[in-house]
Amino acid sequence: MATLALESFLPYRLNRLASVVSLKFRAVYGPHHDLTVPEWRVLATLAQFGTMTAKAIGAHSAMHKTKVSRAVRALEERRWLVRSRSELDRREEGLTLTAAGLRSYAEIVPRALAFEAALLAELGPHAAPLLTALERMEAGLLDDAPRPERR
Amino acid sequence: MATLALESFLPYRLNRLASVVSLKFRAVYGPHHDLTVPEWRVLATLAQFGTMTAKAIGAHSAMHKTKVSRAVRALEERRWLVRSRSELDRREEGLTLTAAGLRSYAEIVPRALAFEAALLAELGPHAAPLLTALERMEAGLLDDAPRPERR
Protein backbone atom coordinates (compact mmCIF):
# COMPACT_ATOMS: atom_id res chain seq x y z
CA MET A 1 0.00 0.00 0.00
CA ALA A 2 1.22 3.51 -0.77
CA THR A 3 2.18 5.35 2.35
CA LEU A 4 3.00 8.89 3.28
CA ALA A 5 5.26 10.23 5.99
CA LEU A 6 3.49 13.16 7.58
CA GLU A 7 6.69 14.80 8.76
CA SER A 8 7.94 15.13 5.21
CA PHE A 9 4.60 16.04 3.66
CA LEU A 10 4.75 19.55 2.28
CA PRO A 11 1.36 20.94 3.37
CA TYR A 12 1.96 19.70 6.89
CA ARG A 13 5.44 21.17 7.02
CA LEU A 14 4.32 24.53 5.69
CA ASN A 15 1.56 24.74 8.25
CA ARG A 16 3.74 23.78 11.12
CA LEU A 17 6.45 26.19 10.09
CA ALA A 18 4.00 29.04 9.62
CA SER A 19 2.42 28.49 12.99
CA VAL A 20 5.73 28.34 14.81
CA VAL A 21 6.95 31.48 13.06
CA SER A 22 3.68 33.23 13.88
CA LEU A 23 3.93 32.25 17.49
CA LYS A 24 7.49 33.46 17.80
CA PHE A 25 6.64 36.64 15.98
CA ARG A 26 3.87 37.38 18.42
CA ALA A 27 6.55 37.56 21.06
CA VAL A 28 7.92 40.54 19.15
CA TYR A 29 4.88 42.73 19.56
CA GLY A 30 2.77 40.79 21.99
CA PRO A 31 4.42 41.60 25.29
CA HIS A 32 4.58 45.32 24.59
CA HIS A 33 1.38 45.99 22.77
CA ASP A 34 -0.78 42.89 23.01
CA LEU A 35 -1.82 42.86 19.38
CA THR A 36 -3.45 40.01 17.54
CA VAL A 37 -2.22 39.02 14.10
CA PRO A 38 -5.16 40.69 12.32
CA GLU A 39 -4.61 43.86 14.30
CA TRP A 40 -0.94 43.85 13.39
CA ARG A 41 -1.81 43.43 9.73
CA VAL A 42 -4.25 46.32 9.76
CA LEU A 43 -1.73 48.50 11.52
CA ALA A 44 1.03 47.59 9.08
CA THR A 45 -1.16 48.10 6.05
CA LEU A 46 -2.41 51.50 7.15
CA ALA A 47 1.10 52.62 8.01
CA GLN A 48 2.24 51.48 4.59
CA PHE A 49 -0.45 53.17 2.55
CA GLY A 50 -1.99 55.88 4.67
CA THR A 51 -5.75 56.36 4.73
CA MET A 52 -7.68 53.54 3.13
CA THR A 53 -10.93 51.60 3.37
CA ALA A 54 -11.50 48.36 5.24
CA LYS A 55 -12.05 46.59 1.97
CA ALA A 56 -8.69 47.70 0.62
CA ILE A 57 -6.98 46.59 3.81
CA GLY A 58 -8.53 43.17 3.49
CA ALA A 59 -7.45 42.84 -0.13
CA HIS A 60 -3.90 43.79 0.67
CA SER A 61 -3.47 41.74 3.82
CA ALA A 62 -5.42 38.66 2.74
CA MET A 63 -8.04 38.87 5.43
CA HIS A 64 -11.74 38.24 5.44
CA LYS A 65 -13.84 41.36 5.84
CA THR A 66 -15.18 40.27 9.22
CA LYS A 67 -11.65 39.82 10.49
CA VAL A 68 -10.79 43.29 9.25
CA SER A 69 -13.93 44.72 10.78
CA ARG A 70 -13.11 43.32 14.21
CA ALA A 71 -9.46 44.30 14.06
CA VAL A 72 -10.40 47.84 13.04
CA ARG A 73 -12.80 48.11 15.93
CA ALA A 74 -10.13 46.92 18.36
CA LEU A 75 -7.62 49.46 17.06
CA GLU A 76 -10.24 52.18 17.15
CA GLU A 77 -10.99 51.42 20.79
CA ARG A 78 -7.30 51.67 21.46
CA ARG A 79 -7.33 55.06 19.74
CA TRP A 80 -4.77 53.90 17.20
CA LEU A 81 -6.95 54.77 14.25
CA VAL A 82 -9.91 56.96 13.36
CA ARG A 83 -12.67 56.53 10.83
CA SER A 84 -14.09 59.10 8.50
CA ARG A 85 -17.12 58.47 6.37
CA SER A 86 -16.36 59.21 2.74
CA GLU A 87 -18.33 62.08 1.23
CA LEU A 88 -18.32 60.61 -2.25
CA ASP A 89 -19.51 57.17 -1.26
CA ARG A 90 -21.12 57.09 2.12
CA ARG A 91 -20.85 53.32 2.39
CA GLU A 92 -17.11 53.46 2.77
CA GLU A 93 -15.07 54.91 5.53
CA GLY A 94 -11.49 56.07 5.34
CA LEU A 95 -9.32 54.62 8.09
CA THR A 96 -6.31 56.55 9.28
CA LEU A 97 -3.77 55.86 11.99
CA THR A 98 -3.57 58.35 14.80
CA ALA A 99 -0.30 59.66 16.16
CA ALA A 100 -0.52 56.99 18.86
CA GLY A 101 -1.00 54.30 16.23
CA LEU A 102 1.94 55.51 14.22
CA ARG A 103 4.06 55.67 17.34
CA SER A 104 3.33 52.03 18.21
CA TYR A 105 3.99 51.02 14.64
CA ALA A 106 7.31 52.82 14.73
CA GLU A 107 8.21 50.92 17.87
CA ILE A 108 7.29 47.55 16.43
CA VAL A 109 8.81 47.82 12.95
CA PRO A 110 12.48 47.65 13.91
CA ARG A 111 11.83 44.61 16.04
CA ALA A 112 9.79 42.99 13.30
CA LEU A 113 12.55 43.57 10.80
CA ALA A 114 15.14 42.25 13.22
CA PHE A 115 13.03 39.16 13.74
CA GLU A 116 12.80 38.59 10.01
CA ALA A 117 16.50 39.19 9.60
CA ALA A 118 17.25 36.62 12.29
CA LEU A 119 15.07 34.08 10.50
CA LEU A 120 16.88 34.69 7.26
CA ALA A 121 20.27 34.69 8.93
CA GLU A 122 19.54 31.23 10.26
CA LEU A 123 19.07 30.16 6.69
CA GLY A 124 22.36 31.55 5.59
CA PRO A 125 22.95 30.82 1.92
CA HIS A 126 19.58 29.07 1.68
CA ALA A 127 17.71 32.31 2.24
CA ALA A 128 17.77 33.55 -1.33
CA PRO A 129 16.53 30.29 -2.88
CA LEU A 130 13.77 30.10 -0.28
CA LEU A 131 12.53 33.55 -1.20
CA THR A 132 12.60 32.68 -4.87
CA ALA A 133 10.69 29.48 -4.28
CA LEU A 134 8.17 31.33 -2.14
CA GLU A 135 7.56 33.74 -4.95
CA ARG A 136 7.00 30.88 -7.34
CA MET A 137 4.49 29.21 -5.07
CA GLU A 138 2.70 32.48 -4.46
CA ALA A 139 2.51 33.13 -8.16
CA GLY A 140 1.07 29.70 -8.80
CA LEU A 141 -1.32 29.54 -5.90
CA LEU A 142 -2.44 32.99 -4.99
CA ASP A 143 -3.59 34.16 -8.38
CA ASP A 144 -6.26 31.72 -9.35
CA ALA A 145 -6.64 30.21 -5.93
CA PRO A 146 -9.83 29.99 -3.91
CA ARG A 147 -8.32 32.25 -1.32
CA PRO A 148 -10.39 32.43 1.82
CA GLU A 149 -10.57 36.20 1.56
CA ARG A 150 -11.25 36.32 -2.14
CA ARG A 151 -14.66 37.35 -3.11
CA MET B 1 10.60 56.31 9.89
CA ALA B 2 11.44 52.67 9.22
CA THR B 3 8.69 50.96 7.29
CA LEU B 4 7.79 47.45 6.38
CA ALA B 5 5.95 46.10 3.38
CA LEU B 6 3.55 43.48 4.63
CA GLU B 7 3.42 41.63 1.32
CA SER B 8 7.12 40.92 1.45
CA PHE B 9 7.30 40.23 5.16
CA LEU B 10 8.29 36.63 5.72
CA PRO B 11 5.96 35.63 8.58
CA TYR B 12 3.01 37.03 6.67
CA ARG B 13 3.98 35.26 3.48
CA LEU B 14 4.50 31.95 5.21
CA ASN B 15 1.14 32.16 6.89
CA ARG B 16 -0.69 33.10 3.76
CA LEU B 17 1.00 30.39 1.74
CA ALA B 18 0.31 27.74 4.38
CA SER B 19 -3.34 28.65 4.62
CA VAL B 20 -3.85 28.60 0.85
CA VAL B 21 -2.08 25.25 0.56
CA SER B 22 -4.15 23.87 3.42
CA LEU B 23 -7.34 25.05 1.83
CA LYS B 24 -6.47 23.51 -1.51
CA PHE B 25 -5.37 20.33 0.14
CA ARG B 26 -8.69 19.99 1.89
CA ALA B 27 -10.23 19.71 -1.53
CA VAL B 28 -8.21 16.50 -1.93
CA TYR B 29 -9.87 14.62 0.90
CA GLY B 30 -12.71 16.90 1.87
CA PRO B 31 -15.29 16.13 -0.78
CA HIS B 32 -14.88 12.38 -0.46
CA HIS B 33 -14.36 11.90 3.22
CA ASP B 34 -15.07 15.19 4.94
CA LEU B 35 -12.07 15.11 7.23
CA THR B 36 -10.71 17.99 9.22
CA VAL B 37 -6.99 18.67 9.24
CA PRO B 38 -6.51 17.21 12.74
CA GLU B 39 -8.43 14.09 11.74
CA TRP B 40 -6.28 13.71 8.65
CA ARG B 41 -3.14 14.01 10.75
CA VAL B 42 -4.28 11.37 13.20
CA LEU B 43 -5.22 9.06 10.36
CA ALA B 44 -1.89 9.56 8.60
CA THR B 45 0.12 9.10 11.78
CA LEU B 46 -1.64 5.89 12.78
CA ALA B 47 -1.30 4.49 9.28
CA GLN B 48 2.36 5.31 9.37
CA PHE B 49 3.19 3.78 12.74
CA GLY B 50 0.42 1.34 13.60
CA THR B 51 -0.97 1.25 17.14
CA MET B 52 0.08 4.16 19.29
CA THR B 53 -1.12 6.43 22.08
CA ALA B 54 -2.81 9.81 21.73
CA LYS B 55 0.21 11.44 23.30
CA ALA B 56 2.55 9.94 20.71
CA ILE B 57 0.27 11.04 17.90
CA GLY B 58 0.30 14.57 19.23
CA ALA B 59 4.08 14.59 19.49
CA HIS B 60 4.52 13.35 15.97
CA SER B 61 1.91 15.50 14.29
CA ALA B 62 2.49 18.69 16.28
CA MET B 63 -0.97 18.88 17.77
CA HIS B 64 -2.20 19.88 21.16
CA LYS B 65 -3.61 17.00 23.18
CA THR B 66 -7.13 18.41 23.15
CA LYS B 67 -7.04 18.58 19.38
CA VAL B 68 -5.87 14.98 19.24
CA SER B 69 -8.53 13.95 21.73
CA ARG B 70 -11.31 15.45 19.64
CA ALA B 71 -9.96 14.12 16.37
CA VAL B 72 -9.64 10.64 17.85
CA ARG B 73 -13.21 10.73 19.07
CA ALA B 74 -14.42 11.80 15.63
CA LEU B 75 -12.54 8.97 13.93
CA GLU B 76 -13.78 6.51 16.51
CA GLU B 77 -17.37 7.53 15.88
CA ARG B 78 -16.72 6.98 12.22
CA ARG B 79 -15.42 3.51 13.09
CA TRP B 80 -12.05 4.29 11.55
CA LEU B 81 -10.14 3.46 14.70
CA VAL B 82 -10.52 1.53 17.92
CA ARG B 83 -9.11 2.09 21.37
CA SER B 84 -7.66 -0.46 23.72
CA ARG B 85 -6.69 0.37 27.26
CA SER B 86 -3.10 -0.65 27.91
CA GLU B 87 -2.65 -3.40 30.48
CA LEU B 88 0.73 -2.16 31.61
CA ASP B 89 -0.30 1.43 32.15
CA ARG B 90 -4.01 1.88 32.42
CA ARG B 91 -3.80 5.62 31.82
CA GLU B 92 -2.88 5.16 28.19
CA GLU B 93 -4.87 3.66 25.40
CA GLY B 94 -3.54 2.14 22.23
CA LEU B 95 -5.22 3.51 19.11
CA THR B 96 -5.41 1.38 16.00
CA LEU B 97 -6.98 1.96 12.62
CA THR B 98 -9.75 -0.39 11.58
CA ALA B 99 -9.98 -1.93 8.14
CA ALA B 100 -12.35 0.88 7.19
CA GLY B 101 -9.85 3.45 8.41
CA LEU B 102 -7.03 1.89 6.46
CA ARG B 103 -9.21 1.70 3.38
CA SER B 104 -9.95 5.41 3.50
CA TYR B 105 -6.33 6.17 4.09
CA ALA B 106 -5.37 4.08 1.09
CA GLU B 107 -7.83 6.07 -1.01
CA ILE B 108 -6.52 9.40 0.14
CA VAL B 109 -2.77 8.80 -0.02
CA PRO B 110 -2.35 8.68 -3.79
CA ARG B 111 -4.30 11.87 -4.16
CA ALA B 112 -2.33 13.54 -1.39
CA LEU B 113 0.93 12.55 -3.03
CA ALA B 114 -0.30 13.76 -6.39
CA PHE B 115 -1.26 17.07 -4.83
CA GLU B 116 2.18 17.44 -3.31
CA ALA B 117 3.82 16.46 -6.58
CA ALA B 118 1.80 19.11 -8.40
CA LEU B 119 2.92 21.74 -5.90
CA LEU B 120 6.53 20.76 -6.38
CA ALA B 121 6.15 20.54 -10.13
CA GLU B 122 4.98 24.12 -10.16
CA LEU B 123 8.25 25.02 -8.50
CA GLY B 124 10.30 23.24 -11.09
CA PRO B 125 13.98 23.71 -10.37
CA HIS B 126 13.18 25.73 -7.26
CA ALA B 127 11.71 22.72 -5.51
CA ALA B 128 14.94 21.28 -4.19
CA PRO B 129 16.24 24.54 -2.70
CA LEU B 130 12.86 25.14 -1.08
CA LEU B 131 12.97 21.78 0.64
CA THR B 132 16.49 22.40 1.83
CA ALA B 133 15.58 25.81 3.19
CA LEU B 134 12.52 24.34 4.89
CA GLU B 135 14.70 21.82 6.64
CA ARG B 136 16.99 24.55 7.82
CA MET B 137 14.16 26.59 9.25
CA GLU B 138 12.64 23.56 10.89
CA ALA B 139 15.97 22.69 12.45
CA GLY B 140 16.37 26.18 13.79
CA LEU B 141 12.84 26.74 14.97
CA LEU B 142 11.28 23.47 15.91
CA ASP B 143 13.91 22.19 18.27
CA ASP B 144 14.10 24.81 20.93
CA ALA B 145 10.95 26.57 19.92
CA PRO B 146 7.96 27.27 22.12
CA ARG B 147 5.85 25.03 19.97
CA PRO B 148 2.14 25.36 20.67
CA GLU B 149 2.03 21.67 21.47
CA ARG B 150 5.08 21.74 23.68
CA ARG B 151 4.22 21.37 27.30
Add this chain to the structure above:
DNA sequence: GCAGGATAGTTACTTTGGTAACTGTCCATT
Protein backbone atom coordinates in the same frame (compact mmCIF):
# COMPACT_ATOMS: atom_id res chain seq x y z
C1' DG C 1 -37.64 59.17 -9.92
C1' DC C 2 -37.95 54.56 -8.63
C1' DA C 3 -37.04 49.37 -8.60
C1' DG C 4 -33.60 46.02 -8.43
C1' DG C 5 -29.18 44.56 -8.04
C1' DA C 6 -24.54 45.37 -6.31
C1' DT C 7 -21.34 46.92 -2.71
C1' DA C 8 -19.07 48.40 2.19
C1' DG C 9 -19.35 47.16 6.45
C1' DT C 10 -21.47 45.01 10.76
C1' DT C 11 -23.68 41.48 13.42
C1' DA C 12 -25.64 36.79 14.68
C1' DC C 13 -24.62 32.21 14.67
C1' DT C 14 -21.61 28.33 14.46
C1' DT C 15 -17.26 25.92 14.41
C1' DT C 16 -12.71 25.44 15.85
C1' DG C 17 -8.88 25.68 18.90
C1' DG C 18 -6.51 26.83 23.19
C1' DT C 19 -6.13 27.11 28.59
C1' DA C 20 -7.08 25.38 32.63
C1' DA C 21 -9.23 22.38 35.57
C1' DC C 22 -10.57 17.66 36.44
C1' DT C 23 -10.36 12.23 36.62
C1' DG C 24 -8.08 8.26 36.95
C1' DT C 25 -3.67 5.92 37.23
C1' DC C 26 1.10 5.33 38.22
C1' DC C 27 5.24 5.62 40.98
C1' DA C 28 8.51 7.23 44.56
C1' DT C 29 9.13 8.11 49.26
C1' DT C 30 8.13 7.18 53.59
Add this chain to the structure above:
DNA sequence: AATGGACAGTTACCAAAGTAACTATCCTGC
Protein backbone atom coordinates in the same frame (compact mmCIF):
# COMPACT_ATOMS: atom_id res chain seq x y z
C1' DA D 1 0.29 0.62 52.46
C1' DA D 2 -0.41 5.66 52.53
C1' DT D 3 0.71 10.24 50.46
C1' DG D 4 2.13 13.36 47.06
C1' DG D 5 3.63 14.41 42.67
C1' DA D 6 3.62 13.31 37.78
C1' DC D 7 1.20 11.95 33.79
C1' DA D 8 -2.61 10.34 29.96
C1' DG D 9 -6.62 11.82 28.51
C1' DT D 10 -11.20 14.42 28.78
C1' DT D 11 -14.09 18.26 29.59
C1' DA D 12 -15.63 23.08 30.69
C1' DC D 13 -14.90 27.42 29.41
C1' DC D 14 -13.38 31.15 26.54
C1' DA D 15 -11.27 33.45 22.39
C1' DA D 16 -10.73 33.57 17.46
C1' DA D 17 -12.49 33.01 12.80
C1' DG D 18 -15.72 31.82 9.13
C1' DT D 19 -20.68 31.86 6.92
C1' DA D 20 -24.60 33.93 6.21
C1' DA D 21 -27.81 37.32 6.93
C1' DC D 22 -28.64 42.18 7.61
C1' DT D 23 -28.25 47.58 7.03
C1' DA D 24 -27.25 51.33 4.54
C1' DT D 25 -25.86 53.26 0.36
C1' DC D 26 -24.95 53.43 -4.47
C1' DC D 27 -25.84 52.82 -9.39
C1' DT D 28 -28.22 51.24 -13.59
C1' DG D 29 -32.17 50.84 -16.53
C1' DC D 30 -36.51 51.81 -17.18
